[in-house]
Amino acid sequence: MDFITLFFTASFLGIGLYWFLCVFGSAEQKGKPAVHLSGGSISDEKFQDNYNQYSSFFCRPKEIETADKVPAFVDTFYNLVTDIYEWGWGQSFHFSPSIPGKSHREATRIHEEMVADLLGSKPGDRVLDVGCGVGGPMRSIAARSGASIVGITINQYQVDRARIHNKKAGLNKLCDVVCGDFLKMPFENDSFDSAYSIEATCHAPKLEEVYKEIYRVLKPGGMYVSYEWVTTELYNSEDVVHVETIQGIEKGDALPGLRSHVDVAETARKVGFELVKEKDLSKPPAKPWWSRLKMGRVAYWRNHMLVRVLAWLGIAPQGVVDVHEMLCETAVHLTKGGESGIFSPMHMILCRKPYESVRQFPELNESVHTFQLS
Ligand SMILES: C=C(CC[C@@H](C)[C@H]1CC[C@H]2C3=CC[C@H]4[C@H](C)[C@@H](O)CC[C@]4(C)[C@H]3CC[C@]12C)C(C)C
Numbered sequence: 001m002d003f004i005t006l007f008f009t010a011s012f013l014g015i016g017l018y019w020f021l022c023v024f025g026s027a028e029q030k031g032k033p034a035v036h037l038s039g040g041s042i043s044d045e046k047f048q049d050n051y052n053q054y055s056s057f058f059c060r061p062k063e064i065e066t067a068d069k070v071p072a073f074v075d076t077f078y079n080l081v082t083d084i085y086e087w088g089w090g091q092s093f094h095f096s097p098s099i100p101g102k103s104h105r106e107a108t109r110i111h112e113e114m115v116a117d118l119l120g121s122k123p124g125d126r127v128l129d130v131g132c133g134v135g136g137p138m139r140s141i142a143a144r145s146g147a148s149i150v151g152i153t154i155n156q157y158q159v160d161r162a163r164i165h166n167k168k169a170g171l172n173k174l175c176d177v178v179c180g181d182f183l184k185m186p187f188e189n190d191s192f193d194s195a196y197s198i199e200a201t202c203h204a205p206k207l208e209e210v211y212k213e214i215y216r217v218l219k220p221g222g223m224y225v226s227y228e229w230v231t232t233e234l235y236n237s238e239d240v241v242h243v244e245t246i247q248g249i250e251k252g253d254a255l256p257g258l259r260s261h262v263d264v265a266e267t268a269r270k271v272g273f274e275l276v277k278e279k280d281l282s283k284p285p286a287k288p289w290w291s292r293l294k295m296g297r298v299a300y301w302r303n304h305m306l307v308r309v310l311a312w313l314g315i316a317p318q319g320v321v322d323v324h325e326m327l328c329e330t331a332v333h334l335t336k337g338g339e340s341g342i343f344s345p346m347h348m349i350l351c352r353k354p355y356e357s358v359r360q361f362p363e364l365n366e367s368v369h370t371f372q373l374s
């Protein structure tokens with residue numbers, strides 16, 4: 001064998017091995033293999049149509065007038081992206097600050113366990129997960145605290161995935177999931193000891209509506225923690241680049257308009273909560289949450305090629321290439337939002353439903369103290 005033949009054979013084998021190990025497996029440890037990418041609850045034939053409808057609905061998020069249609073389009077969005085998220089990110093659909101020396105999975109778990117600690121969850125508690133995805137956070141929180149968690153998501157496919165994962169993790173006795181709208185939850189008044197939402201209530205057209213529902217189902221004295229997507233004090237609505245970045249985030253993440261950081265605590269108080277703590281968890285000394293998105297051009301290109309090949313072979317639905325392209329663009333906007341500091345996906349509030357309900361007299365809540373943690 002001459003040198004050239006040897007060189008090409010070795011290169012071919014090397015590339016083939018790389019392709020097999022890195023591409024055909026899951027992009028994320030414990031993620032879903034790419035060969036199982038599907039359109040969630042929608043059939044492969046309807047995937048492209050659903051994507052087209054989604055992208056024309058969310059093309060100008062701030063101008064969405066038909067707020068009542070938002071949950072249905074959010075459901076469509078999660079049919080389109082749930083498998084890609086699981087494949088490329090894992091079972092927790094949120095960000096977390098990076099922690100030097102710890103893997104993404106560990107950093108994610110630590111960010112989730114903080115919720116259990118803030119709520120003071122313990123065995124016997126009934127805790128609500130508002131917008132639970134495929135249940136990554138609920139499994140960490142149940143394992144950490146021993147509490148029973150009930151999750152709600154608008155997307156039936158996520159319910160099915162979450163139940164499979166709960167069973168596999170041996171946590172199906174503690175974790176359950178229902179399909180429903182968090183703006184009209186199928187739960188009794190005063191029926192949960194505590195509640196949390198991780199990067200989910202940003203999908204509500206009006207934050208007040210979802211907070212009211214959470215307040216309703218919590219028992220008096222019940223605690224609520226939320227990690228909210230917000231624009232920060234650095235956002236300037238007159239700056240074209242800022243506006244473009246935020247609109248890019250809204251379009252690629254099914255958001256009917258991002259809110260400002262000041263709206264969060266104000267809305268919580270308005271519906272009757274006492275504010276116990278408020279802190280933007282993305283601020284230094286926390287390390288960048290967006291560094292995980294900077295996986296490099298090669299990784300994005302590799303994922304994109306794989307998605308193309310799978311769609312071409314008819315293994316993944318037609319249209320998945322468009323959805324993947326949309327996510328690549330979204331990742332750029334999210335990174336810009338993080339780097340410039342104009343956007344945070346983890347503005348945290350911890351609230352309590354008072355023992356004596358003061359919802360009828362919201363002005364009484366103005367006197368409640370807010371602690372801004374350093
Ligand atoms: C809270 C929400 C979701 C936050 C994140 C979990 C997701 C936001 C953007 C997603 C991704 C972007 C790029 C994808 C990449 C092109 C692909 O090859 C692999 C998956 C991605 C990394 C994907 C993973 C999930 C996100 C980071 C919103 C919706 C409110």
Ligand SMILES: C[S@@+](CC[C@H](N)C(=O)[O-])C[C@H]1O[C@@H](n2cnc3c(N)ncnc32)[C@H](O)[C@@H]1O
Nearest residue numbers: 092093094131132133153154181182198200203
């Ligand atoms: C970005 S995911 C976060 C999921 C989960 N909290 C996590 O961190 O893995 C947002 C979740 O909110 C849910 N959601 C959005 N709008 C909803 C609505 N109106 N009713 C119920 N769930 C909703 C989505 O279905 C999805 O599960």
